[in-house]
Amino acid sequence: MLFDLPILSTLIWTPIIGGLLVLMAGEKWARMSALFFSVLTFILSIPLYTQFDVSTAAMQFGELKSWIPSFNIFYQLGVDGISMPLIILTTFTTVLVVLSAWEVIKKKPEQYMAAFLIMEGVMIGVFAALDAVLFYIFWEAMLIPMFLIIGIWGGPRRVYATIKFFLYTFLGSVLMLIALIYMSIKADGSFSLLGFHTLPLTLEEQLYIFAAFLLAFAVKVPMWPVHTWLPDAHVEAPTGGSVILAAIMLKIGGYGFLRFSLPITPDASSELDWLIILMSLVAVVYIGFVALVQSDMKKLIAYSSIAHMGFATLGFFLVFSIIDNTGSWREAALGMEGGIVQMISHGFISAAMFLCVGVIYDRMHSRNIADYGGVVNTMPMFAAFMVFFSMANAGLPGTSGFVGEFMVILNSFKADFWIAFLAATTLILGAAYTLWMVKRVLYGEVANDNVANLKDLNAREFVILGVLGIAVLFFGIYPGPLTEVMHSSVEHLLQHVSIQKY
């Protein structure tokens, strides 16, 4: 029976093996076979939702096999309400990315497709791994396909961008490895993540470990001031690369805070929560202003991604001030769930925004806002989609973009008025940078001959944007199913961090 297979392993290895097969299939069959494997993985990931038990915070679909016995390293997998939605987001997005590359990527399509499929498996591995070494291997392995995607199919400054991307992320992860090894020594050689959660650590140890994790995850999210690799990477990456980068890879940073920083070093988190909150608010306000003046569409969306991810990290770290103010960790659930919802929603919206830019980039080969104007005249269908996703990006109610921001802003008021005040400026800034771009790109008279010759969406592009549009609308009108799966896990985590470890 299909369902007797260990589902998480299947999800990790199907796309990886599939990717290798695509590589062998050659150019002619690359697209069809890649689509087959990505759709297959997506279908296989559905039981993850349908068979998920929302009443427990324990890890589900667990797998445990001895891997490297001499170092006590296990092949241990499992998901809870925090990682499960992220895995489904990954399988969903990969299908769209394969579709988006269909006739656009002419150079070595089989390698391009294979890179994305392999990356899909590795990213699922990151979300599912419950052994620190296994996690670290997936974490680092993830860099390789992305490095290749930007380096081979990227734009003119791709070498600078890849090196910057690699150095930034590598710098962070090395310190994380040291922290993991240190904890394994403290835990008598065990690398079990769940074991780390209950490992007693002094405040000083926690502070060092927290700092190591912070660097690793802050780079990934990315948080100000270690964010400058992202705009460069996005600008140079091909459309599919930008989509995966924004939709999934950034989430891994946020996921790291939830799976590592908060539960392993709760007291250090409590000591330094102001720092994270400050960095998040800088991301919202400072980056909002920076996004406003960008003249390159992809850069603008990249900066807007940073601002939106600021809401995720803000939501996660509100818990300690809320405990101070209200005396109850339960009150913080709204913010943390809001942060997770924001991550999922940003996955859809940023993917859609980058795909929109991809659509017109494929036609005009320019990302420069000034080269456009009056696109709505020649591409009305595309314009309708782009306005819709831009509104979602600006957090309009009825779209998924609203839900997370709304939850986090409501909750941050409980922490401090000024946090809520600064966070809520996104209402103005987000609308300003997104809609100003819309005005300059879409509206107005036809700006030049290139715009006059544009063709509207083809069926493939229509389907991709349509599917994303449905997702954005659905979770905007009915986010209940999304928050339902995370309640138990979030409550468990909040309760865990409210207890002193030493």
Add this chain to the structure above:
Amino acid sequence: MQSIYLAIPLAPLFGAIVAGLFGWKIGRTASHLVAIAGVAVAFVLSLIVFKHIVIDAAEPFNGTVYTWMVSNDINFQIGFLIDKLTAVMLIVVTFVSLMVHIYTIGYMHDDPGYQRFFSYIALFTFSMLMLVMSNNFLQLFFGWEAVGLVSYLLIGFWYKKPTAIYANLKAFLVNRVGDFGFLLGIAAVLMYTGSLDYAEVFKQAPSLSGRTMEIFDGHAWSILTVTCILLFIGAMGKSAQVPLHVWLPDSMEGPTPISALIHAATMVTAGIFMVARMSPLFELSETALSFVLVIGAITALFMGFLGLVQNDIKRVVAYSTLSQLGYMTVALGASAYATGIFHLMTHAFFKALLFLGAGAVIIAMHHEQDMRKMGGLRKYMPITWITSLIGSLALIGTPGFAGFYSKDAIIVAVRNSELAGSGFAYAAVLIGVFITALYSFRMYFMVFHGKERMDEHTREHLHECSAVVTVPLILLAIPSVLAGAIFVDQMAFGGFFGSAIVVDETHRIAADVAHHFDSWWGLILHSFADLPVYFAAAGVLLAWFLYMKRPDIPGMIQNRFALIHRILVNKYGFDRFNEIVFAGGSRQLGNLFWRVGDEKIIDGLVVNGSARSIGWFSTIVRHVQSGYLYHYAFVMIIGLLLLLTWVVFR
């Protein structure tokens, strides 16, 4: 009844979806039929609801449609609260919307975006209905932003027009400034009551009075005052109160039917509705009420002045809308919520009428909006002329017309108010009456009377518009005359809204006033013993004198008071200030953060800097790696010596 409640917003939504997604396929006629049918259904059902709730006096309905989300043990719900306040709003929204839908067939006849337009206005109707039917803050905010979205889309409907796409961005952003406050207000409500449900929040509100919060250390502010003012900032954006009024005049770049529907009759009154809905909260904070009162009074008076110097027919009506919104806000501040809603209703009728009348003139004049090129139109467009006259008379508060009852009630309420700022507010609304009459009849005389100043070609083609345009004008003219007399007893002075509106005992001015009057005609008689009616008459007379009798005088006044004129033409400089300080400032700040913060400091100094310093360091260190054995041996000996010295002398 519940399925009726659900059908009211869904019928226009259905029309919007069909016209929007399939309009290209089913064609123009089918699109407008389905959109109009949707709104017509909503209107008929609203009448049934009105009968059920108001005439049969059924219990208010408060129920959930579905649970949007659960988090933190808070149920975020989509649900309806149908009480008398909602019932009145339903009638106003669906009736005006239906009239505008029909009118649009004529007005947008030749527009290539015909189906899109119908889709938008039907979607607007849906959003507005969700807003007024809401029983909680979440859905209120939903509707609130959704009407903002449709307003954005409709102002920029003619997307090739640079002024239109400037205006729609401006409208959206200024509204977002208001929503910024509004959302913080909602967050405060949730924090202190633990719920977003109206019923629950209002139940808990009294227990909050007297409690304080500290926003700035050491300054304890009343929680309710802060919350109410934050919520009111939202209303200031939507209902265009000073200083967030700047978007409304520019919104006139959109097609005229939406100016009537969205920017006069319904959406801009959402803020008024919201504050009235929140009366159980606002009643608990006199500071907030004073704030509301003063903002409203400033808007009522100073926006009226601007109407005097406009030559664009739509802009005159727009400034008059701003000023009238100020009147409604003043009523709210004086705790006369019911009167505010009453004026909202009568205003919706006569202002929609005036806008649609202006639209009819604009069509007839081949999209000429400058009043200086009009004149004497009454001969050519009799129906438009008569209905516009009715609208103007209602607007200035001529005894007997709808606007008279509602405006008079506001003035009386403010006079009796004892809040801080009520003296100023009373003066403002009283002078406002004179100004209103002056600019309204200035427009009326310039358009319909006097010399025919249009060019020959236009004059030859002048004729009354088709029935789809004139019938809505006539249908709107009827309530512009009658709605006041019918509802004045109940709405202005009686307890019409029942439990929907709460007024504190100490603020019950409106009720006191009620003793003096026994009927609608008694009010007319009594008005001649009071000031407003003479102020209005003076305004009309002056307009007649200046624009009919001695048309040379306005120019002289303009030259004589050039400075004042310039201030008025520049709209007190709000636009310039916003353009330079907020728009320009933000761009400069953005550039500063980007060029200096990101590129110079983070990338230049830290990232590339560390790369460079590593490079620099290695070029130096490289010299050590010379490859000569004797160099290495020498370094080893020196090293050994240093080590020994350290061991010996430490």
